[in-house]
Amino acid sequence: MALDTRTDRRPSFAGLMWRSTVGKKTVMAVSGLIMLLYLVVHMIGNLKIFFGAETFDRYAHWLRVVGEPFMHEEWTLWLVRAVLVAAVVAHAASAYQLSRRDIRARPGRYVHRKARTSYATRTMRWGGIILGLFIVWHVLDLTTGTVHPGGFSPGHPYQNVVDTFSTWYGNVIYVVAMLALGLHVRHGFWSAAQTLGAGSRTRDRFLKSTANALALVLTVGFVSVPVAVMTGVVS
Numbered sequence: 001m002a003l004d005t006r007t008d009r010r011p012s013f014a015g016l017m018w019r020s021t022v023g024k025k026t027v028m029a030v031s032g033l034i035m036l037l038y039l040v041v042h043m044i045g046n047l048k049i050f051f052g053a054e055t056f057d058r059y060a061h062w063l064r065v066v067g068e069p070f071m072h073e074e075w076t077l078w079l080v081r082a083v084l085v086a087a088v089v090a091h092a093a094s095a096y097q098l099s100r101r102d103i104r105a106r107p108g109r110y111v112h113r114k115a116r117t118s119y120a121t122r123t124m125r126w127g128g129i130i131l132g133l134f135i136v137w138h139v140l141d142l143t144t145g146t147v148h149p150g151g152f153s154p155g156h157p158y159q160n161v162v163d164t165f166s167t168w169y170g171n172v173i174y175v176v177a178m179l180a181l182g183l184h185v186r187h188g189f190w191s192a193a194q195t196l197g198a199g200s201r202t203r204d205r206f207l208k209s210t211a212n213a214l215a216l217v218l219t220v221g222f223v224s225v226p227v228a229v230m231t232g233v234v235s
């Protein structure tokens with residue numbers, strides 16, 4: 001096995017995996033599936049808004065005390081946050097490195113760069129950038145309240161959500177991000193399944209339908225909240 005010229009040591013299995021294209025794709029697939037799981041749970045949680053302010057705010061409070069008394073207050077929440085941050089960083093870093101590798105590997109790489117990149121690849125890259133920016137905005141809006149319109153009220157997410165979707169730009173930002181999310185999940189789930197070896201001639205149709213269903217359910221579920229505020233169903 002070749003020595004690592006920077007350290008004069010044999011590279012570890014994890015190091016070799018991380019440097020290989022298949023290793024980076026595996027990191028993308030696994031981190032993507034972790035985020036997908038979070039999104040399904042988050043979307044279902046958001047639908048509690050249709051049961052009224054008391055139910056929604058109680059649910060948000062439960063998120064802070066879940067696991068007690070074994071876990072101290074907010075420990076579970078911070079654990080979930082740590083896993084999510086690690087997943088986002090791993091996903092973005094491997095996506096960036098794979099796209100650099102892809103550009104370097106192309107012959108005549110400065111000619112017609114756009115024409116050589118497929119529609120799916122471009123959608124995934126732009127979708128990923130939009131979602132990354134959205135997550136920052138979303139946390140500043142509904143978790144810290146930094147960019148929240150009006151007075152942010154910690155512990156009262158129902159009112160905060162209503163305030164956000166009472167502004168035109170709040171609706172535009174969230175609806176555009178949710179559409180990007182749908183496209184990203186649709187192709188991402190399919191790619192992850194192929195990377196992890198789940199694809200086969202018999203299963204591909206099922207995997208494609210699952211990807212479409214997941215993307216649709218997530219987009220419709222998330223978008224239903226701003227639509228409900230805009231139409232006065234939630235106020």
Ligand code: HEM
Nearest residue numbers: 046060081135138139142143157161174181222223225226
């Ligand atoms: C219409 C769509 C959405 C609504 C109404 C919504 C609502 C909320 C609310 C109310 C919170 C604060 C919860 C609390 O502090 O108790 C929150 C947190 C969060 N949301 Fe969303 N969300 C939406 C979509 C998304 C999407 C698409 C993502 C990911 C791409 C996402 C990721 C997060 C994250 C990472 C947090 C921070 C959790 C934390 O650390 O406290 N959300 N969301």
